[in-house]
Amino acid sequence: MSAQHNVTIKDIAKALKLSVSTVSRAMRDRSEIRPETRELVQQLAARLNYTPNPIALSLKEKRSKVIGVIVPEIANTFCSSTIAGIEEVAYGRGYHVTIFQSHETYEREVINTRLVSSRRMDGLIIAMSNETRQYGHITDLIEKGTPVVMFDRVADEINSHKVVVNDKLGAFLATEHLIEQGYSKIAHLTISKNLSITQNRLNGFKDAIRKHGLSVNEDWIRHCNFDPADIDEAIRNLFTGNDKPDAIMASVERIVMRCIIVLKQMEVRIPEDCALIGFSDNPLNEYLNPSLSSVSQPTLDIGQRSAELLINMIESKATSPVAETIELGTILNKRESSAMRHR
Amino acid sequence: MSAQHNVTIKDIAKALKLSVSTVSRAMRDRSEIRPETRELVQQLAARLNYTPNPIALSLKEKRSKVIGVIVPEIANTFCSSTIAGIEEVAYGRGYHVTIFQSHETYEREVINTRLVSSRRMDGLIIAMSNETRQYGHITDLIEKGTPVVMFDRVADEINSHKVVVNDKLGAFLATEHLIEQGYSKIAHLTISKNLSITQNRLNGFKDAIRKHGLSVNEDWIRHCNFDPADIDEAIRNLFTGNDKPDAIMASVERIVMRCIIVLKQMEVRIPEDCALIGFSDNPLNEYLNPSLSSVSQPTLDIGQRSAELLINMIESKATSPVAETIELGTILNKRESSAMRHR
């Protein structure tokens, strides 16, 4: 009841005229302890609302029961929903989650990764930032023995567990859908070249184009950074020349959203003048004007599987488990923004 | 470099043939230390990538530098954006943030609150769940000396710092806007009666109705819980009798979204058959079909101010500072869903 003081094992020991060792053992149901003593201790502990100090435990056992999560931006639907999945599993297994945002910068990502280490977190779940090209900060962590799981934006160079979706197939099907709807001049707006998802989605895109006997126009493949101005410029540039695309396939939610905004500003009608589809998990997609076709990802699953992999690693003594990659499926949602072309 | 072992002050002491006390003091720039010793220690520490173990520090100083945040649902735009604000301030001041979700249940909220305490977090920022009617878990925490700041869903009964928006005025202006647009049969869908925001928004709603000489129809004021089925039923019930509303003012994002969905299912056109406005911060509101009028809140600010209040409390020795309530403004966004009625 006295402010600022949590009851400790010592308080209980004193009250019961026992040693702290005995109290500790009684609390942990050690077999050596006499049943009466155990009862006595546990009852007083319950009465005093005793909870063991996790900080002391962490110090002793050299583990914090905290896992770090680094995502580009928490306010992004994909991220917040993935985090929800991570938290569900983590809390269920007695871990807490600390979330960091890289804000799509390499610098923040490195700082955050170091914090995971200096804060002695037990493991890291990360989706790389758009800017990241070197992975020293991650490999350092792994070499120090900290388990790492990557999801979504993973790095091929790193030998860790990974949770991804079938990006190539998802992009292929989305692109093929546009073609089947009558669009043939399809642009692809995407993010940094060196991210795994960029390459995979781009390959799926190209495969679909080629499969249907169309040719890939490299001018219509644009890599943007995460500055909205940069994305907007890329979109506008698509429409400056004589040869304009009649559809856009966007590789991430952020770009899809800018497309909606900029096409509206340019008075390019969706889908009449230009169809639109993209990877996007916003539950409101269905209610946009026009409703937005999208490739959606099993975000909750991605988070849950990532957390499971990570915690399994943390709790197994295996020094170097074989890296495992879990690939989950995507869903193609066909809506108005990619409606059949009529000319 | 050896796996699993972080370098400690002891390692440095041994390497330099100094005592740990000296190393500790050298690292903390204590004035007593000889400059040469300080240099020696700090250089070796830098070379070995020494970072002080925050867990040991926490144990010693009886503070964890972690603050807990309990929100109903992280995937909700309002929450994730508020959290972004909290994190920004917290990290800047050397704190980490652990996020908990109550999933709108009293039970989870209590569990989470106890975790904040048993995990020895330095403070709590909370928006109450829809179910919460008793506040014992919160007052217990406060009595134990843990600083608490409430935001959005605050409880009048609790004497703590609070960060809210001008809910009453926001609701008043939104309702008045509907009236000015020609709507006169306005329903109000809201959440649990015992939440502060519910009362304030309801009062603003009623004031506007009365100010314009209309009368409040209590049948059109419905309190929902957070089960989508319950919300859907409340919406449907509005349209069963002969006397149907011609506009809905919804008090929270979740309800606004269900309105969009259910009205569409019922083939009630927005705004022709029924206008819609609500408190909602989704950046996509503008691009919905029809675009959604809304009262938006300064979410980032709410988070920042909450974190500042909390950390100031944590770091001041003041045992019981005078509780302060910060009230921020809202913005009324007039869009198609509340377009002028023409009949």
Added chain:
DNA sequence: CTGAAAGCGCTTACAG
């Protein structure tokens, strides 16, 4: 069955 001791990594009042 119970206790005293050592130790997790750190800080600081107390000696020297």
Added chain:
DNA sequence: CTGAAAGCGCTTACAG
């Protein structure tokens, strides 16, 4: 200016 000691709260190998 530096070191030995105590202590934060806990656990466990070692005695008894």
